[in-house]
Amino acid sequence: MTATVTREASAGRIRPVRRRVTSGHLRQERRAGWLFVAPAVIVLVVFLFAPILMAAWVSLLDWNGQSSPFSGDADFVGLSNYQSLLTEAGLLRNDFMLSVRNTIYYVLFNVTGVVVVSFALAMAVNSYVLRGRSFFRTIFYFPAITSSVAISVLFLFLFQGSGVVNVVLSWVGVDGPSWFTDPRGVLHIVLGWFGVSDAPGALADTTVGGLSLWNWLSGPSVAMCALITLTIWASSGTFMLFFLVGLQDIPVELEEATAIDGAGGWQRFRHLTLPLMRRSIVLVITLALISSWQVFDQVFILSQGSPAKTTLTPAYVSYVRSFGDGQFGVGAAVAFVLFAIIIVLTLVQRWVGRERRT
Amino acid sequence: MRHIPRTPLAVATALAAATLLAACGSGFDDDDDAAGDDAATGGTDGGASLTVMIGSSGEAETVAVQDATAQWAEETGNEVEVIPAQDLVQQLQQGLAGGNPPDVFYVSPDRFRMLAEGGSLYPYGDQIEDADDIYQSLRDAFTYEDELYCAPKDGGVHALVIDTEAWAAAGLTEADYPQDWDGLATAAQALTADGRVGLAFTGDYNPVGSFLLAGGGFFVNDDQTEVTADTPENLASLQYIKDNMDAGTFAFAPNIDAAWGGEALGSGKSAMTIEGAWIVGALQNDFPERQWTAVPMPAGPGGPASTAFTNCWGIAADSENQAAAVDLVNSLVSPEQQQTFAEAFGPIPSRASLAGWNAETFPEKAAFAEGMDTARSQVAVPGFESVLADFNTQLEGMAAGTVTPEQALQALQTNGEALLSQE
Numbered sequence: 208m209t210a211t212v213t214r215e216a217s218a219g220r221i222r223p224v225r226r227r228v229t230s231g232h233l234r235q236e237r238r239a240g241w242l243f244v245a246p247a248v249i250v251l252v253v254f255l256f257a258p259i260l261m262a263a264w265v266s267l268l269d270w271n272g273q274s275s276p277f278s279g280d281a282d283f284v285g286l287s288n289y290q291s292l293l294t295e296a297g298l299l300r301n302d303f304m305l306s307v308r309n310t311i312y313y314v315l316f317n318v319t320g321v322v323v324v325s326f327a328l329a330m331a332v333n334s335y336v337l338r339g340r341s342f343f344r345t346i347f348y349f350p351a352i353t354s355s356v357a358i359s360v361l362f363l364f365l366f367q368g369s370g371v372v373n374v375v376l377s378w379v380g381v382d383g384p385s386w387f388t389d390p391r392g393v394l395h396i397v398l399g400w401f402g403v404s405d406a407p408g409a410l411a412d413t414t415v416g417g418l419s420l421w422n423w424l425s426g427p428s429v430a431m432c433a434l435i436t437l438t439i440w441a442s443s444g445t446f447m448l449f450f451l452v453g454l455q456d457i458p459v460e461l462e463e464a465t466a467i468d469g470a471g472g473w474q475r476f477r478h479l480t481l482p483l484m485r486r487s488i489v490l491v492i493t494l495a496l497i498s499s500w501q502v503f504d505q506v507f508i509l510s511q512g513s514p515a516k517t518t519l520t521p522a523y524v525s526y527v528r529s530f531g532d533g534q535f536g537v538g539a540a541v542a543f544v545l546f547a548i549i550i551v552l553t554l555v556q557r558w559v560g561r562e563r564r565t
Numbered sequence: 566m567r568h569i570p571r572t573p574l575a576v577a578t579a580l581a582a583a584t585l586l587a588a589c590g591s592g593f594d595d596d597d598d599a600a601g602d603d604a605a606t607g608g609t610d611g612g613a614s615l616t617v618m619i620g621s622s623g624e625a626e627t628v629a630v631q632d633a634t635a636q637w638a639e640e641t642g643n644e645v646e647v648i649p650a651q652d653l654v655q656q657l658q659q660g661l662a663g664g665n666p667p668d669v670f671y672v673s674p675d676r677f678r679m680l681a682e683g684g685s686l687y688p689y690g691d692q693i694e695d696a697d698d699i700y701q702s703l704r705d706a707f708t709y710e711d712e713l714y715c716a717p718k719d720g721g722v723h724a725l726v727i728d729t730e731a732w733a734a735a736g737l738t739e740a741d742y743p744q745d746w747d748g749l750a751t752a753a754q755a756l757t758a759d760g761r762v763g764l765a766f767t768g769d770y771n772p773v774g775s776f777l778l779a780g781g782g783f784f785v786n787d788d789q790t791e792v793t794a795d796t797p798e799n800l801a802s803l804q805y806i807k808d809n810m811d812a813g814t815f816a817f818a819p820n821i822d823a824a825w826g827g828e829a830l831g832s833g834k835s836a837m838t839i840e841g842a843w844i845v846g847a848l849q850n851d852f853p854e855r856q857w858t859a860v861p862m863p864a865g866p867g868g869p870a871s872t873a874f875t876n877c878w879g880i881a882a883d884s885e886n887q888a889a890a891v892d893l894v895n896s897l898v899s900p901e902q903q904q905t906f907a908e909a910f911g912p913i914p915s916r917a918s919l920a921g922w923n924a925e926t927f928p929e930k931a932a933f934a935e936g937m938d939t940a941r942s943q944v945a946v947p948g949f950e951s952v953l954a955d956f957n958t959q960l961e962g963m964a965a966g967t968v969t970p971e972q973a974l975q976a977l978q979t980n981g982e983a984l985l986s987q988e
Contacts, residue, residue: 271947273661273683298955298980368822388819390961514819515958530654532948533679 266539272529281536288540296417299528303541304416306519307548312427313520314499316435321495322488325443329450344451351444358441359508363387366433386433390515392425393432428517434505442498446491453487454480489560493553500549521545605689605887613889614644618660618667620653622843622910629909637896643889661685664883668890672715672879674706678789679947680879681709687880688714689891693898698916702873706942715877716898719912721842722871722940723775724859724932725749726826731756731836743863746779746805753814756836764809765835766826768817768960770953771943772839774872776802781867784944784953784977792981795974798867803970805865807963817964831855841874842913842933859932873940875915948987952980 241248261276266288270281291299331337332344350358365371368385376383398404405411406421413420427435457480465475503522506512512519512527521541529538607613617634621627627649634645650656653671660666661683672680680686690696690713696704703717725743732741735755743749753763766772770784777783780802786793793799809815816835823829826838831852838844839862848855862871878894880887896902903914907923913934914923924931944953956977962968 271679271683272658273680273685275662275664297983298951302951302955385822388822390965512954513957513961515961516955527951527954530658531950531954533683534948 262539262542265535266543268536270535271533272535273533276535284536288536289544292537292540292544293416299537300417302516302519302524303521303544304418305516306521306524307416308418308423308425309427309431309517310500310502310520313431313435313438313502314496316427316432317438317499318492318495320435320439321443321446322491324439325446325491326450326484326488328443328447329454332447333451333454344447347447348444350441353441355441355504356508358437359505362433362437363509384429387430387510388514389429390513390517392428392517394424394426396429397426425517428514430510430514431518434502434509434518437505437509438499438502442495446495449491449494450484450487453484457483485560485562489557492556492560496552496556497549500545500552521548605687605692605891606884607886607888612642613886614646615669615886615890615893616646616648616667617893618648618650618653618657618670620671621649622846625910629906633897633902633905634893637893641889641892643886643893645893661881661883666881666883668881668884668886669893670879670881671718671876672707673876674874674942674945675950676945677707677714677877677879678709678945681714682947685882686714687882687884687887687890688712689716689880689887689894690714692891692895694895695916698900698918699898700873700915700917700937702937702940702942703875703915706873706875706945707877715879716894717875717877717915718898719903719906720873720875720915720937721913721933722873722935722937723772723839723841723862724871724935725862726830726838726840726844726857726859728756728830728833728836729856729858731758731761731833735836742860745864746866749863750805750809750814753809753837754812757814761833762816762821762835763814764837764839765816765818765821765823765829766839768819768964769957770960771872772826773803773806773960774943775839775862775870776806776865778870778872778941779862779865779867780805781865783941784949784956784981785946789944789946790985792978792985794981795978799974800970802865803963803973807970810964817960819961820964827851830857842911842930845930845933846911859929861932861935869936869939871936871940873937873942875942946985948984949981952977952984955980 265276267283267285268276268281269284269288270276274280291297292303293300328347332340332347337343366386367373368383368388370386372386373383395404406419410421410424411419415423461479461483462475465479470478501522502520503526506518506520506523507526510518512523522545525538525541525545528541529535615634617630619627619630621630627647631647634647637643638645648656648667654676657666657670661680666685672686677686681688690704690708693699693713693716696713696716699717700720703720704713707713707715707717727742737752737755741748741752743752749764756763774784777799780798782793782796782798782802784794785791806815810817816829818824818826818829818835818838821829821834823832823834826835826840827844827847828851829835830838830844831848833855844859848857862869864870878897880890880894884890898915900914900916900919903912903916903919904922906912907914907919907927911927911930913930914920917938920934920937923934956973959968959973959976963970963973
């Protein structure tokens, strides 16, 4: 990074003086540069940009997936797929809004959980007190290299009504729910403890996207909580590595200096470690955010959207509409709306997490 | 550094990109319209190379199909490759979209109409040998605009599966096997015990659909042109299920911690269930000690009725070897071959002439073949999958007490009508 900057700066400085002499050489260099990046550019164009453009075209069609979308067999319907998805009351919009609601809660709890857990793990395996650190680093990374299908099937057994989780809960006198078939929202359950079991009038009557505010505020369902647990467990190992790299970049001298200044453990963490880890945290949040919005495989294997559609996610809606109903145009439109949501949220998150110079 | 001329580089890059794109997009420009043209492509005199894609239930089925096709290939001098698909729906769709589908593949009734409407299937109903022998309800499942498109490879209906030990322990005899809904409710009540419900079935639209049929209604009308969900008959049927669930004698399998009806019965969480013939293999493999029997579905207010399940051998409209493919399919649905298949991996033959043989050879499966002629197959309207998936959600709500039967049927009616109006 630094090397490039220096080079550009120096080139800029001498360009006006020696333009004629260097221009041929520069052009040659640029050409050679293009030659070297050509393979990567071609791969990007062929396997990324071209499919994106194709999908964008498909989202404007009424295409059943049984002919070429570029042959003219499929009717061009303009933005009507997006309309039925976002504005027209009906099953599709209802499903999509439910999936957005579910994913908002999924993202919220998953990103928070994964940052906290993986940061804690990284702190633990980075501390000098811990014996056998490299052993624990390997252990904590294990879930990340296990296939998500295997993990999902494992969790299916753990969270069965008579599964291990409920057996353990019963030791402490808790009667566990039958996790993957319980559609009740967690917030609704908590409100129920305080006697609020039905929607207050204002919340029931106001609707956003065809879904009442009371429904938007359900919280993740019990089934979704099991799914969130799964993802946190499976992905925290990878993110632990990101944090570990960041932690090891913190100079030991600084820590010693703060220790000499008389800062306690908490103060060191709050005023030294956290500020210096800002970049790692922003990076992890960005990556976790993006992958959470795209969650598909666990849903596909574990729940197919049930119970009561509380584990439906946009990626799964897109799949079912495309391959189940043969409405590939609608499926592509869902994918693009999801794409837009991710872009916007990532920009917002980067803006919030930007470095402020004081 | 060597001087590289600019133009050739740009041309080379563009060429490379274009070649790659063309390679990826091969088949996208295939525009031959084989659909609607009834003359079969290719000859039957050997030399053809066919691909057969199957959604296999397991090793036994794959091997049986491989053996059968290899035998045909040897006799006719053709070549056949059998591809057991991991995900048939998706892999088939990829082949179709790329203009390069397998020649022969399994087609289920709920996807049949989508494929027929899209012109992806070659209609060869008039070339099936002795087609009248195949059960009417199965042929109906694969008929679109009065034309039979493909040959049903097997068939079966929902039956009532009973845990015979629990049955005897409750003091019931064979004479008490339920004939109607009252008998079913009484038996379920007698069989309900601590930790066991009388009747549990998968809480989705399929078994509930069989109840609706027996109640004299269904999701759609006979032509599948109108949604008939919100009717008094259907309401009475749902109410019957709901009343018995409230009494604690009926349950949906997921609510008693079983993935499906077979698991509920096998694990002893229910004494009766409603499933098709696929339960036979599952019980043998997973719960070999369970003693059971299967009887035809009890008649409802609308008489005896059940849902028929089947698959057919679809032939691609884009296939270059349609004549050979038809010949292959005819050998696969011949009575002898169907007997071989039934012995190898357990499907019920689709031919009425084999009903007697089936009942004799596999008495435990007789009930799954009874009433096949009057049964109805699943809804085939493209896009109905999401509508019925929503109905499943309504049924979950009904079991939990948050949705009334009226509301469930109204939601189904609204969503179904919205879909059909788009057609």
